[in-house]
Amino acid sequence: MSYPQDCWYVAATSDEVGDGFTPRRIVDTSVVLFRLSDGSVAALEDRCAHRPYPLSAGHREGDLVVCGYHGCTYDAAGRCVRVPSQDNPPSGAQVRSFPVVERGPFIWVWTGTPGGERLRPPPSTPWLQGDGWGSVGELRTVAANLLLLHEHYLDLTNVFEMHPEMVPPGIEALPPMEEVEMSEVSVSYTRELPKAPLAPWEAQVSGLTSAESFGRKETGTFVTPGLHKQTYTITGSDGPELELVRTHGFTPESAGTTHVFVQISWRGDAVSPDVGTQLADVFAEMADRDISVLETMQRCLDEDTAPRRYVNVKADRAALRARRIMQSMIEEERGR
Structure with a gap:
């Protein structure tokens, strides 16, 4: 398995x-x-x-x-x-x-x-059921293993290479994860960015003025093997101005193929009237690049005739914990 x-x-x-x-x-x-x-x-x-x-x-x-x-x-x-x-x-x-x-x-x-x-109810997703939230979604099928997807979305330091247009102006590197919370079945990290002007996509969807600087808070959570949650909050002097949640329902079709049920959710007072369409376009382009990289990694793994040992870096902390959780669950099922 x-x-x-x-x-x-x-x-x-x-x-x-x-x-x-x-x-x-x-x-x-x-x-x-x-x-x-x-x-x-x-x-x-x-x-x-x-x-x-x-x-x-x-x-x-x-x-x-x-x-x-x-x-x-x-x-x-x-x-x-x-x-x-x-x-x-x-x-x-x-x-x-x-x-x-x-x-x-x-x-x-x-x-x-x-x-x-x-004994294990489905995870709760209240941000997908209203209370001021709007959402748009799509289904992708990715030729990559479930674990590769979880590890990819638990380490967003690839953004500078893969998605430079998403980075706020003036930010040259992501700060280290301030907090990584772990339990036996889940892992979550938090990172706060220094204040910076809005990136073009942020200004487009938020309705905020690009002349000001804002803070950002980013979290990523391995909720279960079947669910990953990312949040991205743009904060002004009076508190949150725009809250975004990207929800991934990860469902393995087989060892090398995963269905990805994506929902992009938002909440904010000044959002553009067509914010749903704009966010769908922005994150669909991101997903295209993500999928290309993930499928390439899966092909490399399939081509490796002998096991290879890849090194880990500090940014892999949350991803490695998620890997251990999934391996522990698999071993428990094999034992039964």
Whole structure:
């Protein structure tokens, strides 16, 4: 295993799942999601119990799923309730159903040890449910391992090489992390930047005057293997002027591919009327460069015929802790 399985992962966004089928590959498992008549979401293994054919290639009869091969029919709990060629379905015929929690805009699915979901609820994301916040999102699929993504976003010192246009004028280097908080299951860092004028993108989205200088506070948090949170706050003399949160729902499709559910959230009094479109454009361009680097690193790892030892630097502190957390979770699951 290259990622923990006993974890809630984002399977889809709420607007992706409707009356039809939404198939997705999650932690090396084919899953089909669909919305029931009461509005809730069901998730089943996307394989018929009779033959290896995807249920998502069939059709629905109300809340029932009918396989498009022989017509075997399943309820939302995965039980086979009808086989057209005989009076009763075989005893015990069913497909696995997965626990689902919908907490807008994310639909979380547990594909790990059955029953384990009761001990680890999905992470809370209140900034994605209103209270003065606005959000825009997109889904990317990245040909890179889950751990590479977490480590990348826990070390933003690459910004000077990869995203120089994002750096406020006059700042030549990021200050060291003032604080790194760690627990057995999460890690978070905080960094404060000296006051500086606004970068062009900051002035565009914030509605603030570029003639003044502002402080910035940046945090990055490995919340769970399935969730990373970054905040960026522009602060004036009277307090926060613009708060940004970049949320990444990281969901491994396989050892070398990860679905990335991105949400860019903002809150501020003077923001541009089309701030959502502007932020989406800014961070989509950043994501393009990030993905290119991440996929290149994955190719290098795949090409290495023998293990290589790469050195670490001080800025890797939070990333290394996240790596140890994930390795510990994987080892615990292997032990079971």
